[in-house]
Amino acid sequence: MTPRPAGTSAPSTAGPSTTEGTSGVHTEPASAAVRTRSQHQRRKRIVQAAAALASRGGVEAMQMRTVAERAGVALGTLYRYFPSKMDLVVAVVGEEIDLLESSIERRPPSAGTPAGRAVDILMRATRGLMREPELADALIRSLIMAEVDTPFGDRMTDLLLRVAGNGITAETATDEQFALAGSLSSVWVHELLEMLRGRRTHEQIQRRVEIAAARLLADFPVPPST
Amino acid sequence: MTPRPAGTSAPSTAGPSTTEGTSGVHTEPASAAVRTRSQHQRRKRIVQAAAALASRGGVEAMQMRTVAERAGVALGTLYRYFPSKMDLVVAVVGEEIDLLESSIERRPPSAGTPAGRAVDILMRATRGLMREPELADALIRSLIMAEVDTPFGDRMTDLLLRVAGNGITAETATDEQFALAGSLSSVWVHELLEMLRGRRTHEQIQRRVEIAAARLLADFPVPPST
DNA sequence: CGAAAAAGTAGAACAGATTCTATTATTTGT
């Protein structure tokens, strides 16, 4: 699941990566205990508000002031939780990826070859993202722009490794396999970008991803049988 | 409200491309004729100023006000030539790519395999870009972000096709070869980004590009001999 | 040449992200 201590509501500290380097511990006892009446899921409310706004007009519509307002917190508070707009975007993306992961758990790719399975989840992710083009655009772009680590590419690479590689994990994978899965992931991201730019159709992406996957994952382990 | 009629009469002389989609002709008589005394290479001065600033502190340092000042033009004029900061960035990039191309002409890759040649030019490009990390960062990121066509990925793909594919061109290439070259190009761009984020060393990039190229360009035509 | 068009200029104005301030809750430790 989410490697993120999400539940913890410590504003500044912890957090989803964020630009902050601070890795300090925070002294927040609760995780479920309702603070006073309706206090403390501020983080969740913020992310929701942000996602909602982004689904509409993309990042532009997701203005910090507006998000704060809509989430019912002060601008300053918003900035306490998310030091920059980017951090907020990353949080929103996190949720999207969670969704994809659970979808995969629910209905794992069935193709017989590693490449086939990889294409399966990549296209599923594509469809999922494309359901909210504005949001997708905003998110993908922002992530690529991010100064620092964003869980996106890495999580996707991991997913590919696990699903396509028949149980390989970041641990057990060889350096080369890791590199290959990573390459496929970046090809996909790039195609996604092109689609957002209106230069690719769904079919074209599928074709290209298939072509790349077939080469890149050619010698990934095939599952024993079924 | 208004979609800038940009192409119209703009000083957007010829063109290192820029974001402008307008391929229209411009009514600019001169191209070399010195206007009055020192007028008209304003564009060049602007791009130079921009590049210089970007080489220092990256995009942030390349503030429109500062660029204008340094180029000795009014802010309004700067915006007449480059409707947005992005356009300016694209122009700067254009020059960088030109540099790479001429470097390749001067000393074409010598490796015997398509993959080898591809790696050669990609690493050469990497080194070239890394000479000015701030600039590279600014440029790469901006280009990826660009709403519209930017000559970057395409020009690189083309280059790869020509150089690695032993004379193949966008014309003669099969759909698949085109896709494969494109994939390699996106892998490279992604690695470059990771390097800029400080998550890759030169060697790691080389390794990963080699791994990807070996798979992706496996069945590209090999030169007759030599 | 002389007027209309095009290009420049200085600088104000606007917008949205981020920062800062002063003040008011809440929480926590004891």
Add this chain to the structure above:
DNA sequence: ACAAATAATAGAATCTGTTCTACTTTTTCG
């Protein structure tokens, strides 16, 4: 329960991209 610490809040202020205004200088051309 109470003082110190922490979290929030409203809102002003700052910064930088972009737009707009009012003029001045060049260029184009009949």
